[in-house]
Amino acid sequence: MKQSSLGAWIAFILGASYFLIPLLATFEFSLRMLRGQYSFEAYRVVFEQTRFQESFSYSLVLALATVVLGVLIVVPAAYFVQLRLPKLRPAVEFVTLLPLVIPAIVLVFGYLRMYNSSSILPLTGSTLGTDLLLTLGYVALALPYMYRSVDTGLRAIDIRTLTEAAQSLGANSATILFRVILPNIRSAILGGAFLTFAIAIGEFTFASLLDRPAFGPYLQWIGSNKAYEPPALAIMSFFITWAVMGVMQMVVSGRRGTR
Numbered sequence: 001m002k003q004s005s006l007g008a009w010i011a012f013i014l015g016a017s018y019f020l021i022p023l024l025a026t027f028e029f030s031l032r033m034l035r036g037q038y039s040f041e042a043y044r045v046v047f048e049q050t051r052f053q054e055s056f057s058y059s060l061v062l063a064l065a066t067v068v069l070g071v072l073i074v075v076p077a078a079y080f081v082q083l084r085l086p087k088l089r090p091a092v093e094f095v096t097l098l099p100l101v102i103p104a105i106v107l108v109f110g111y112l113r114m115y116n117s118s119s120i121l122p123l124t125g126s127t128l129g130t131d132l133l134l135t136l137g138y139v140a141l142a143l144p145y146m147y148r149s150v151d152t153g154l155r156a157i158d159i160r161t162l163t164e165a166a167q168s169l170g171a172n173s174a175t176i177l178f179r180v181i182l183p184n185i186r187s188a189i190l191g192g193a194f195l196t197f198a199i200a201i202g203e204f205t206f207a208s209l210l211d212r213p214a215f216g217p218y219l220q221w222i223g224s225n226k227a228y229e230p231p232a233l234a235i236m237s238f239f240i241t242w243a244v245m246g247v248m249q250m251v252v253s254g255r256r257g258t259r
Contacts, residue, residue, distance in 0.1 A: 023238070030232035042232035051218060052233070059207075059215035060244070062131065063200035066138040067193045070146045073139065075189065078150045079181055083159055096147040099140050104205040111137060112209070124210070134210050138200040145199070146192035153188025154181070194245050201241055 031038040033045075046052055081092050099107070115123040115133055123129035159181060166176045182189070207214030215237070223230040 023235070026231045027235050030228055030235055033228040033232075042228040043236065046222075046229050046233050046236065051213075055213050055215045055218040056237075056240070058213055059201050062135055062138065062214070063197045065135050066142065066200045067196050069135060070139045070142055070196050071150075071189055071193070074143070074146045074150050074192070075182060075185075076177060078147060078154055079159065079177060082151070082154050083163060093147075093151075096143050099142075100144050104141060104203075105209070107140060108137060108206050108209045130210055130212060134206055134212055134214070137206040137210075138196075138203060141203065141206070142192075142196035142199045145195040149188050149192030149195070150185060153185030156188075157181075157184050197245065198241060202237070 030042050031040065033039060033042040077092070081089055111133055112124065113119075115121055115129075117125040123133040162180050162184070163176055166180045171180070202216050202219065203214070204216035204220055208217045208220070219230075219233065219237075222233060
């Protein structure tokens with residue numbers, strides 16, 4: 001047992017080192033903007049840039065909208081496929097894997113072809129329409145992760161028994177889905193939301209080709225024009241992203257505790 005415990009600690013230390021050492025090295029380099037001393041000057045410069053504030057707030061709103069829209073699409077679909085159409089499950093799984101196979105640049109060119117100003121649904125003809133198209137693109141990119149997380153959560157509970165019990169009490173489909181099923185797979189949804197948020201907050205290809213002021217293109221721009229600001233921005237985005245995820249976790253845990 002002691003050897004097993006020692007091996008587990010060694011594996012943990014090696015794994016933590018693999019992630020933490022590059023992060024610490026990036027942080028140390030970001031402090032060298034002023035020659036001969038450590039300072040947070042690079043962080044001050046980044047925070048004061050209007051483009052940073054606008055791009056991050058824009059991507060933050062779109063990332064949260066992507067999480068909400070992804071949950072509203074994936075949860076009902078996965079629930080009804082597992083409950084009523086189990087034979088279609090392999091086909092649905094194949095469809096949800098396509099964003100991993102098809103490059104993002106192919107997807108965005110397809111969107112531009114389908115929704116340009118001369119199409120039946122000209123989403124790119126307005127700012128709101130382009131933002132909606134970008135959000136839908138983020139939902140598509142995150143679909144493999146959100147669907148598998150939700151599907152795993154649904155398979156861990158007996159949805160048929162829960163559905164029949166709720167129906168016997170007079171609940172309709174919407175009530176069953178949002179007041180019975182969804183609370184029981186909250187952890188699975190949160191896991192998918194984490195991955196969806198991380199994908200949307202730093203995505204570059206869709207935002208760049210749709211010409212939107214998102215955080216991904218800003219990261220690329222500052223990385224090609226500055227020296228010390230990019231590592232500072234990387235550290236900041238890392239902690240801001242995890243802070244937002246922590247808030248989401250607290251909200252979910254708080255709601256669970258009130259039930």
